[in-house]
Amino acid sequence: GAGVSQSPSNKVTEKGKDVELRCDPISGHTALYWYRQRLGQGLEFLIYFQGNSAPDKSGLPSDRFSAERTGESVSTLTIQRTQQEDSAVYLCASSLRYSLPEAFFGQGTRLTVV
Amino acid sequence: DAKTTQPPSMDCAEGRAANLPCNHSTISGNEYVYWYRQIHSQGPQYIIHGLKNNETNEMASLIITEDRKSSTLILPHATLRDTAVYYCIVRTGSGNTPLVFGKGTRLSVIA
Numbered sequence: 001g002a003g004v005s006q007s008p009s010n011k012v013t014e015k016g017k018d019v020e021l022r023c024d025p026i027s028g029h030t031a032l033y034w035y036r037q038r039l040g041q042g043l044e045f046l047i048y049f050q051g052n053s054a055p056d057k058s059g060l061p062s063d064r065f066s067a068e069r070t071g072e073s074v075s076t077l078t079i080q081r082t083q084q085e086d087s088a089v090y091l092c093a094s095s096l097r098y099s100l101p102e103a104f105f106g107q108g109t110r111l112t113v114v
Numbered sequence: 115d116a117k118t119t120q121p122p123s124m125d126c127a128e129g130r131a132a133n134l135p136c137n138h139s140t141i142s143g144n145e146y147v148y149w150y151r152q153i154h155s156q157g158p159q160y161i162i163h164g165l166k167n168n169e170t171n172e173m174a175s176l177i178i179t180e181d182r183k184s185s186t187l188i189l190p191h192a193t194l195r196d197t198a199v200y201y202c203i204v205r206t207g208s209g210n211t212p213l214v215f216g217k218g219t220r221l222s223v224i225a
Contacts, residue, residue, distance in 0.1 A: 004157075016223075033212060033213070035215075042215050042216060042217045042218060043158065043201075043215035045212050045213070045215075046216055056212075059212075091157050091158075093157070093158075101146065101148055101160065101163040102160040102163075103158075103160065103213060104160075105156075105157025105158050105159070106157055107156060107157055108157055108177050110122075110181075
């Protein structure tokens, strides 16, 4: 595709419900990254994938968060039993290879937990 | 933790050069300096990166001091569309660590 695509662009969910956020990276990009940005704050690194593998999951805030990637393409970030503090913009980025300096970001998914 | 220190905010007059400083006094020999920016309500955008030599592209110039402990991003002719948060990031060239964003500098370009 032309760029990194994230869906949905906005999501409002009730506290305690599970949500899935989707990221479609640029075709052929082997590296994929998830970040979280709370209102007025900087970007918080969550997890990255090299191919379909996530070498380091230590950035995930709690065991309610999980992510997977299939076919070295689409990735899904799942948040179980959402809490109000999960409200944020979730940003996905991809790069051709993990070592390359230029990562392309999507527009993000704005998650609001009410 | 971010390895860089940036001023929280700066103003620049439209058409003038914007010089954004970054301190990275603990940078090691194999670490590059990267700059990204984030315009309001958008995802971050890559600007430029360098190791020790000065770099220039169509967006900006990157000046790195000889001791590599600090650098300056220069937008030669700032426009209103350059208003954004600018992030200076230090990372190894081999990419064994992800991009870690600090708080950045909020640049306001004023007409």
